[in-house]
Amino acid sequence: MSTPNGTPTKLTQGAPTKGGIGESTLRPDGTLKVTGEFAYSSDMWHEDMLWGQILRSTVAHAEIVSIDTSEALALPGVYAVMTYDDLPTEVKNYGLEIQDTPVLAHGKVRHHGEPVAIVAADHPETARRAAAKIKVEYRELPVITDEASATAPDAILVHENRDDHHIGHVPHPNIVHRQPIVRGDARRAAERADFVVKGEYTFGMQDQAFLGPESGLAVPDEDGGVHLYIATQWLHSDLRQIAPVLGLPERKVRMTLSGVGGAFGGREDLSMQIHACLLALRTGKPVKIVYNRFESFFGHVHRHPAKLYYEHGATRDGKLTHVKCRIVLDGGAYASASPAVVGNASSLSIGPYVVDDVDIEAIALYTNNPPCGAMRGFGAVQACFAYEAQMDKLADAVGMDRVEFRQLNAMEQGTIMPTGQPVDSPAPVAELLRRVKAMPLPPERQWESSQGSDVRQLPGGLSNTTHGEGVVRGVGYAVGIKNVGFSEGFDDYSTAKVRMEVIGGEPVATVHTAMAEVGQGGVTVHAQIARTELGVAQVTIHPADTQVGSAGSTSASRQTYVTGGAVKNSCELVREKVLEIGRRKFGSYHPAWATAELLLEGGKVVTDGGEVLADLAEVLEGESVEVEAEWRHRPTEAFDLRTGQGFGHVQYSFAAHRAVVEVDTELGLVKVIELACAQDVGKALNPLSVVGQIQGGTIQGLGVAVMEEIIVDPVTAKVRNPSFTDYLIPTILDTPTIPVDVLELADDHAPYGLRGIGEAPTLSSTPAVLAAIRNATGLELNRTPVRPEHLTGT
């Protein structure tokens, strides 16, 4: 990877600004996080606070015949019990795009674990016991669990009387959204194909499994409003959904971001926000709600499980002729982000390849399975798993090397997407594959050393199941494409307030945004941008809250691009005002104030030739400058509902992986021993954080390749493994070394040329591991995650 550089500067004299973009500055919250002082949302505490508890449905689909709360209310220590009938206004639903989700169930529950009632008590155990005393009588209904049951002629509708803006174009009311994409003529192009491969693929339901459980503290305000301290991905989106249900104007719902223990998409939807506020307003006391892990598995949406049907064709010389595909995403009981996931899955369904003739369809279902929505990779992950399996099959059919086949068909700058949108910035797909293939392979029989065999480096590990017998190595490759930012015409802006003043004789910049820092390092990058743009050493990051305009969501790999862009823009506006003050105060002392391009560097105003004109401390003495401004990336447009054509995406992000696995073929145990990644990041604003993001995303992809899946009973639609005992995420023992090669090809449309990076590594990791396991075993393996029984056939 490239060496971290210092701040780009034209200075020939004077002091450069340290800690600007391109440097691996350390997290400003690092010390707080290693000492235990950093306050996460579950750490909030208030004198006299109560504890909230949610009662959830024990069945997936049922009419509610009756709810009896009397025993719960009679329990000493209980302050309030609320059901649907206690909701204060006519607005009783919420939702990211479609307001189809009841705050508390009314008449019916549509999935296992749906909130039915809420309790506030003086001890969490009292609240739990009270919730258990609420008597709910259900009359069970047949469950809708898959495409066949959802679209059967006599299918029960998961949502009666839909009036959302998708109902007009979906073929069935149990389909949330449908997006076809048609370009060229796939049927005619198929006639040119010398080789055609078809496949059906299944992608299991993955959980975000962020470690900080859903939690927060709602404190009633004297004006009848409420102050919510919360872990979320987008404060203003929460606010828009919370205030109407409480019957309060948005200004009376004050929100402050508490420490967020990871997110990965699972905090885009509301969880306990409204429930805590309702109980606080009802009791007049602060109310804290903290899910345990069991409840967390019910408290947020998951990654859509999917069925994917693909047909690829190629000519004898290895050029792709056409792709037909159909992607069926299970959205579960409520819409959440399903429509946008459909847009991504369809528009990115053929991967980073040149194909002029495509016939694509993606749909999301309403079922009685757990609701699914945003998770890192957002629709592109499921597609990548399938199209990369297809590319291997097709390369084998043509008789070409699998990497060379990909490189031959790789998109590049100027390639037209299936949506008709040209890729108008670097798309180094072939180069990323070249780089990842060029990395040295780990040594054969790596578990052996001069001291003998180390079982910890073999499949099965300390279970001591093999010393190398039956162990076969495999190598697999994959590459993916992910969009960056909100797409399809969404007004995807961010706001940044930047203040500059002199404190203690030093110029100091304060950056205030509503950006949710969820661990990605946005706060680090904001300080770096302010140093680069304003030439100051000291930057204060103000806590994120709703006292400043929206920063949009911490998702879609967008925050460094969009809120970073907003911080840069506001800094530039502040700089102009600082220079105006300088000209007013000192302009008469030096002609360069009027004639030269001026920069702020190293605490000084300098010319672009490097001549120092004034200290910033002198310019700002007795003055302060503050700017709050919105910033937007270039607009996008919706995909046509029949053809899928449209300038739908802002930017694309690319990563390639090579996986090396060792498989104990007798026991079906897999050990991934290396997972190498090459990714183009445009510009690494903080190389250390960039590599950390790539490695983290890579391992979430490994998780869904070999271990992670929420098991939903196909008969009852109940979740069977809501715990870290039964839902396994990779431990440090399951995780290989992850060499990372970072490429920096600037996107001229983006601030500093940067590219959103957080999601792309989650795409190609999974298919690379699957390809390596296929390579080791010779098995077809059309579903993920792969479990031992899939490898042993037992």
Next chain:
Amino acid sequence: MRVNFTVNGRPQEADDVWEGESLLYVLRERLGLPGSKNACEQGECGSCTVRLDGVPVCSCLVAAGQVEGREVVTVEGLADYAKERACGHRSPEGQDSQTGEGTELAPIQQAFIDAGAVQCGFCTPGLLVAADEMLERNPNPSDADIREALSGNLCRCTGYEKIMDAVRLAAARQGEAV
């Protein structure tokens, strides 16, 4: 019930403790020490790891009553604990930094920051306590040793590579200091 025990070198008394409360709950909600984390509350994730009479345990699985008369070290006291180990005795000013505030960091804490091993940070307190204990036992660990020792601590953000870097860095710095 009432529970008397020592936390980070300071005697503590917790009153009105319900018998079902865990050590984790008492630390977080009764003693104002929320550094130990509540990621799973079922002994699977290691985010609540503390030292109980020197032994790393998941504090969510320890009933509060079990710690009567015993010594607990949490992430808030880790810096002092490491300092005392290095000096061979308890420093008299140690008790001032019972909450971790204003303390010089332990080598493992500094290494986590420097290596980029902290993202969301929710796993960090438990990993720090576990890694510090491993380096106490095994100052010169192999990669396989590190992975084995930390296999009870889940992290969802980092993919563990920077955590490996941090532990190697702390071990190397510890080696240089000797």
